Amino acid sequence: MRSLPLAGVTGLLCVSVLAGCGGGSDADANALTVTSTDTACEVSKTDLAAGTNTFKLINNGSKVTEVYFYAPDGKIISEKENIGPGTNYEITVTLPAGDQQIVCKPGMVGDGIGQDVKVSGEVGALDPRLAKAVADYRLYIDKQVADTVTKSEEFVAKVKAGDVEGAKALYAPSRFGWESVEPVAESFGDLDPKIDAREADLTAEEKKNWTGWHRIEKALWAEKSTDGLDEVADRLITDLKDLQDRVHTVDITPASMGNGAKELLDEVATGKITGEEEAFSHTDLVDFKANVDGAFKVYELLKPVVQEKDAALAASLDGAFTAVFDSLKKYEKDGSYVSYDTVEDDERKQLTDVVNALGEPLSKLAAAVG
Structure with a gap:
């Protein structure tokens, strides 16, 4: 459930990862x-x-x-x-x-x-290195979803116990695994809105049955209460376990991995840098890190083939990923990240720039291994 960046975010975003600013690339006429x-x-x-x-x-x-x-x-x-x-x-x-x-x-x-x-x-027959990359990515997806289920169970226990501060502390960690494999999770279109719908994306009618993390997020930070959340909390775990059961059936190819890595970076651009994703908790930088971690994992698995086919692309991706990770380090605090509402506009612009720089070469990853 993602929307385009709002134009009102101080004009920061005409980001190349969206492939829309300037008309996109020049495709062959055929x-x-x-x-x-x-x-x-x-x-x-x-x-x-x-x-x-x-x-x-x-x-x-x-x-x-x-x-x-x-x-x-x-x-x-x-x-x-x-x-x-x-x-x-x-x-x-x-x-x-x-x-x-x-x-x-x-x-x-x-x-x-x-x-x-x-x-x-x-x-055609798949390069054995790419076949291994696909297999290893399946293991990574399983691990990340399992991590989200485990941490969400801990989070939900705090919610149901009425421990607002305890639940706040576990909210962002419970989402990290989900955010790192979000394109895969979103491929189950019936589950995504139940688990990850944001209030801003819902109609008045849909808000009556709003469930998932962001419903709980609003209660914790805006309402400062867990009253009436037991059913929503239980539903979150039910839906996440449903995802865990179904994720084994997802079709994965090297190209879909590359596209997924790009989608993860697009998630950064359309929700995290704008501050729209975590409107109440302002834990956007945790999600940002998870998205980039997930994209990097894909590249890491595909890198042996990318280096052979396009050494220049591999070098560009190496440098761009390093720049993004380095830029995030200044916002680390107590094992996590600062509240995103404390990040100034000029700092957001700097984050936008490094995301742009990664977006261009990352958009070529799928074609390099397809």
């Missing part, structure tokens, strides 16, 4: 395109070859849109959220053979507008 408008989702070619395909996603509508690639069994292969009006974004996707759909969601709500595509042929 490149595959998915053009979203307010009423249509047009794919330039509906007979596609199995394997790696690069698409230019174009938003010619008036609303922020997102594009989903669904496998023949209905699972999400890949996705891109927050494509602003008049902008475009390139994504590399590994498509299996079979009849499937590409779906645009103008306004990022509802079931969207589907375009049927037919994919033929076979996906």
Whole structure:
């Protein structure tokens, strides 16, 4: 559940990780395109070859849109959220053979507008190093989700005991594992809004049944109470355990890993740097670190192949990740991070700059291993 940055955040954000400021990249005239408008989702070619395909996603509508690639069994292969009006974004996707759909969601709500595509042929054998990277990433996902479940159980115990201060201390740590693998978690579209919906993203009607971390966050910091939260707290654990059971079924390819790393950085740009993610607790920098950690893990696993295929890209990513981690260090405090409302506008601008510098090379990761 993510929205585009607000224009009112002191003009800090026209960040390249969103691939929209300046019209995006210059795609080849024969490149595959998915053009979203307010009423249509047009794919330039509906007979596609199995394997790696690069698409230019174009938003010619008036609303922020997102594009989903669904496998023949209905699972999400890949996705891109927050494509602003008049902008475009390139994504590399590994498509299996079979009849499937590409779906645009103008306004990022509802079931969207589907375009049927037919994919033929076979996906080539995977480089053994990439096969190992996929296997190791599955283990990483399992570990991060398990960590979130364990820490959320501790967090919920404090909530149900009425211990406001104890719950506050455990709130950000309980979310760290989720934030580090958020694109994978978000691929289960029915669970994401239950677990991670923010108040600003909900309609008046939806707020009546608001659940998840951010509902509890508001109670702890704004209402300074846990009254009436037992059911919400229990539901959070139920939904997280559901995620833990289902995450083993997610389809993972080297390209989807690369796209996921970029999505994690986009999460930083659209929610953490703006301060929109943790509107009440201001623990945005903890989420920021988790997002970047997750992106770095992907790069670390794919790095042997990236270095061989594109040494310059690997060197650029090495330097850019180091710069982001170094920039975060100045905000460390007592084993965590300072409250984000204490970070001044010029400091946020500096964080934006290092995220921009990482976003450009990270956008090439999926294509480098696809």
